[in-house]
Amino acid sequence: MATERELDRLPDPDALPALAGREGRGKLKVFLGAAPGVGKTYAMLAAAQRLKAEGGDVVVGLAETHGRAETAAFLAGQEVLPRKKIPCRGRELEAFDIDAALKRRPALIVVDEFAHANPPDSRHPKRWQDVEELLDAGLDVWTTLNIQHLESLAEVVSRFIGVAVRETVPDRVLQRADDVVLVDITPDELIQRLHEGKVYLPETARRATQNFFTPRNLTALRELALRRTADRVDDQMVDLLRQHAIEGPWDTSEHLLVCVAADSQAEMVVNAGARLATRLNASWVVVHVAPETHAETDPARIRAMDRAFRLAKRLGAEAASLSSSDMIAEVLRYARRENVTQIMVGRARGAAWRRWLRRDFAIALVRRSLDIPVHVIAMPDAADHVAMPPRKRRLDAREMQWRGLFGSVAAVAVAVPIADSLKRLVGVHNVSMVFLLAVVVCAERFGLWSAVAASLLSYLAYSFFVTEPIFSFTVAAPADFLSLLAFLIVSILTSSLAGRVHDKSEEVRARARYTELLYDFSRKLSAAPKLDDALWAAAAHLHKARGGTIVFLLPQGDELRLAAAWPPTDEVSAGEMSAARWAFAKREAAGWRTDTLPNLPFQFRPLITPRGAVGVCGFEPRELSEPLSPEDERSLTAMLDQTALAIDRSVLVDEAVRSAALEENEKLRTTLLSSLSHDLKTPLSSITGAVTALRELGDRMPAEDRRDLLASIEEEAGRLARFVANLLDMSRLESGAVKVRGDFLDPTEIVRGAVERARKAFPGMRIETSLARDLPFIRGDAGLLEQVLFNLLDNAHKYGGEAGATIHARQEGQFVVLSVTDEGPGIKPGDLERIFEKFYRGGRPDGRKAGTGLGLSICKGLVEAMGGTIEAQSPAMRRRGARILARLPVTAMEKELKA
Template sequence: MVANAARDETRPDPDSLLAANRPEGRGRLTIFLGAAPGVGKTFAMLSRARALRAQGVDVAVGLAETHGRSETAQLLDGLETLSRRHVAYRGRMIEAFDLDAALARHPRVLVVDELAASNPEGSRHPKRHQDIEELLTAGIDVWTALNIQHLESLTDVVADITGVRVQERVPDLLLSKADDIVLVDLPPAELIARLKEGKVYLPDSARRAAERFFRLGNLTALRELALRRTADRVDDDVVDYLKSHAIEGVWAASERLIVCVGPDTLSEKVVRTASRIASGLNAPWLVVSLERADREPSDPADPGRIEALFRFAETLGAQTRRLIASDFVAELLKLARREHATQIVLGVPTTRRRLFRLRPSLADELAAQAAGIGLHLVTGSAEPRPPRRTRRQDWMPRLLAACVACLAVAGATLTGLGIEQVVPLSNVSLLLLLAVVVAAIRAGYASALLAAVLSGLAYNFFFIPPLYTFTIASPHEVFAFVIFLLAALIAGGLASRVREQARTALSRAIVVQSLYDFARKLSGTARTEDVLWASVSQLHESFGRAAVFLTPSEAGELALAAAWPPDAELDVSDLTAARWAFSHREPAGHDTGTLPASPYQFRPLTSPHGVIGVCGLRWDAGPVDALSERMLLAVMDQAAVAIDRARLAQESIAQAARLQGDTLRAALLSSISHDLRTPLATITGAVTSLRQLGTRMSPESRDDLLLTIEEESSRLSRFVANLLDMTRIEAGTLDATRDWLDVGDVIRAAVERGARYFPDLAVETAIAPDLPLLRGDGVLLGQVLFNLIDNAAKYAAGAPVRILARMESGQLVLSMTDGGPGLPAEDLEAVFEKFFRRGGPDGRAPGTGLGLSIARGFVEAMGGSITAESPVENRRGTGIVMRFPVSPPETPEACSP
């Protein structure tokens, strides 16, 4: 297991490996970075492009701005230049980069100048860097040029340096996502000389540029920005290489700081000092809080100080992390090796030197073990000792601990004296040692320390000769007394330590169980509303404070979605703080730097898709401890994941519905294209024959063609009627009438209609006498029977069809059976689905697959049910059974014919 742990610690960083692997099929982005116009970025790009072209690589120029420089324009000779598109702009025609032409040409390497430029109105993308992103996605390697002043984060800095605010800007993320950065550098003096010679701008433009932008100080500052940003990128590449190759330790190519802080007042000074050091070195820095794994903070306000310190450090540009361990030095050095830190900054308080130091300080141990890592010690100013606290809540716990120690020792002493009156004891010291353990378990280390001292005094006074004095006569008794005192101190310390660990373990177990119950509760919720209500109830139960969740409405406004207690209300200041937290992705409200007057503290709920809501917790009752803070973050994270999962589930259902709709539309189109084309072709052929050969055909042939046209037209009419009926059923507009029907008359009418369309189909009927009248729609019931006859004609394979009508268990039962091959058991329910068709006797699937689906819709509209049965007789045949509830007529006149 040790070996496995060592392998895990030295394995490559997964994030670095993923970052190093570019998505398959994506092109490489190379940025030629310069400090200012005229340093030679385009010249460098075209020079490299010509060299690459000479090696046989497919290189093309999509856009190259020469700005009238002849030496740059000469480099275009011999390079393929793609055509540009002409766009009307402010009354004149201009040339613009043609993205579609570049995608159609698809060279291996494409040169596209001026990364920060904007596209003319009407283009596919407003910015050129968006065009380049599409080219990269298409698998084309792109070379482009960028001046440092066009980076978004440097806009204000450049404006302060040059007095000119750059309008064309690009996100800094483009620079970090670039596969290669080529720095094109030129000393400011040479650049100014090129400007005066007219090699940068035309004479009039060069004069204005020299007066406003191209000053020696401006160019020097911009050059420093370009060099620093390139150095930062190279440093990131070094770190990624170290992590992806599992190389630990320090490569001092650049500085990285780890800053150790705690809840003491010196930590704020440590953070400020580390910020100045990191700013001077242009180095990233990580602020780490050190916490014991086996004990809780002594001061309940400590977690609040740590959180405030973290927020302060983050405003200064630091990253923050909690480090929970028993051995601070080992964990800190392990973290430093993982992060490749070069310096560690920590504070050393100015206090009186102790006469006896049981163990070296953290600074001393780091100095002894941190080989190759610099150590910065920040000392605090000598502060006066704080005045004694006399409040009751401060001295009452101490008085209680002292009482526990005194009572434990007094009880053990009296018990020992009582036993010695009966039986002499040689090991009475064990009773006093037990008193120390009891005091440690009941009241902590301070009580155990006092009990150890009192036990030693009681042991000397009552049990070591001469009795009732503090004098020890025998040397071996002195040794026994010293050993007893040391054993009492050690036992008390260990017992109090076990007590603290047990309390910490219990509190953590409660938190873990609470989070587990909350996770189980969320696992059974599928709607966002249920997730929000479960979350607010969990927060209220865990913290005993009012909790609210706010989510954006369809209009984009943040609105209260759930609150517990349910009557919790938010005023204008609360809603303003919540909107701030939502829009700025940082905490707002009580105990923050934004709208602290609100009694709530609002925190954004973040997911991979952005901020999805805001969680608010009543904070004016005081800050929470470290364990509760972690529980709050865990609940918020789980709630965000559950809300995101619910949203994705809803989108998945909607997507499944869209896919099902597409499938149904495709099936409908396929059915129509196949089943309607045949009668249309037959009708067209018959009409064409009548037109061309009408007078030359015999009367019998003309009658046959006319009969064919009539039959196929009826078939088309049935298809269209089925489609309309299905539309009415799905739209919910089917309105069945409720008239009294004679079922026998409806059956006979349907059989007569079927005989006209299917003269070869034999239909037998059996109608029970004295059937009651049925309350329903005769037209719909007749259509159902005709659809069943039509279906039987396709699949009965020439066997007769029987229609039965009878009463059974108070219901009117209509059944139709055929002697066909039957249906497998798995298709008995599927036959009523839309577009379901099985192969007929000839192997083809006839019809549109809507007849039985329409039949079910009509029967259910009349309050009945319809099912399929197979086999029916001799392992063959299919039966369709309809059941209708029968109610007595309302009046005798209703029963009369």
């Protein structure tokens, strides 16, 4: 057994899944540089040429030499894939042909300029996504990258260099690289290369040295490249040590939470969080929290939040939306639940009084976060910055604010003449309740802020129109001042309570609508009896809830088929089908507002269950330029999850039915093989023994013995023939190949034919007949009905022995009843229905199983094919025997003949 010391030196289990996840995936090597011109492509192609010379399977998928002769020289003798031509705005653009690369499948493929953007209508917007697909397909890839194209550093580089970085690569892609090769030269050497024309043309080089290629900029970029490469090497070393169980000590891993608001600064906070997470080597999550009483309706804020979440996912973070009346408590609750070790939040600059009035979210978070460190970063004071609203509430939509303000003015304006009338005509001096009524009406109709405004207006109106001296804000008596102050306090408290009740009621109504929507959707899915019905119900309900076209595609073999659509359609375009295949294969969304085929007007999402993807749903957004709101996202996700479960349930039911059928078939097959092994072996053994005796003894055998052996051979051969005939008849019945003729039949003739045939087959069996006179004709097939009676006599011979059987024929109403009765031991009451099942065999008098269990099953099939019924009765007479009755409908032949 392993000692405790040896157990401590086992590989870290947290490191092994990452190692196992690389199985089947290609390896990525990135040639990283601080700036263009340092020699990344040169170094990559030189290494590729050396590997090619050593016999490696190397293909150059794409290489940008930019006219540099020394770099282009390394392409000589290399296999270079032709570039794909893509028409765009009246001209053709060249791009990397990923399909040709996947078809060629080399061991190593070289793809230059990792951060480059692809032409419109390409499968992926970015080249790094093409590389990811190659890696997933198991191909090794070499590529090049400048440090400023890392997404978390792009903003920093843009700020201190003054050049916008438009093409970026998520940091997680570089973190997952197997090798990072730093291609580095000093700034002076790079500027010298620039002057010598080895980087750009002379005019371009002159402008570059004045703007980008300055010693200060190049030094800063070089520092970033060196730091990032050092971090990468450190990560690799840690991974190797953990995987090989080399002793630590190891620090506890960090987990960073980044709080963002729905404003234009959200992306800046996300980038800052990515940089901090990289420095901490931490996993991180981006969280947006909002009051639960109000849904986000401002399109600009929804777009800002959507951009921030998409950026976070590209940078390797998770994203989550939270809602609560106490936003600070919800953030801290989430942080503790997810084992967050550090929190980052942005704080806008601005006047202190403005931050105090808005109850700054960052300050409140710092004060209440006693056990988790909080990083507060200074951000520009954006006009749309969202701070924490007073009393943990957020202002409603702008139009609702104006409506509430007008409502409060109108309510107070109506309260003034009512109060004046009560004072003058009725003599009521305390009319404050009239103004409180206006406050409550505003709170109930428009919410908290309208009620607060009504409170202040009521206070002013009460002071101006009611308190002496009237038409003046002057208060004559101290008692009146105290009354006004009390009125103000009571009105504000009343407005606050009434506003809270209004907001809570709105929240309850919103949740009720959401719950009702999901309940209705779930009810329709559960009521659908078949998979197609469930899909059509889901498509119609989603269309009703979201608008636009909804399509569902399910796997059929190796392809996806259109299973349901609303409004009904029978085709999906080639581009949309490509996105659907991608979503199904990769288990991630594709199409509109994704990283795969984003120009499509559809977004396709996989329907995922615990057993994997079971289909794809495609939906058309209401507005191509607007992202989904958080509420739409939640409802859509919930509906798709329910649809996926409904599909999975239908698939499981179908599989259960197929499994039951296979189990039954296996049972029947086993029974048939058992029967075959016995019922074929016994007569074959008898025939073989008889033939052997005849051949060996020949004329020495007495003539009587020879006749007995020949009769035995004939009997056993007939038995085999009947057995094979039964198998063929059952096969014909199950396949529907039995063709029943509708001839007029005389039951008497059919009985006589069957009896004569049975006496030849069973010479020692006693067969009696009892036929009624003037039996009517029946319609049927003479051959099949005779076969039924013969099988019944055969069954009586097997179970009744030589005691014999009796055939009765009589008329009962509109039926002719044919029955065969034996004098055997009879049938157990519980087996009266089972004897007509395939392969069921009852016991013989000697206790052995007889026959194959097909005779009575064939009789049942043939009788029913002729429009009759068959049943068994036992005991038949004197508490013994069994009787099988076949009822066949009579025909009015005489009437037909007369007609």
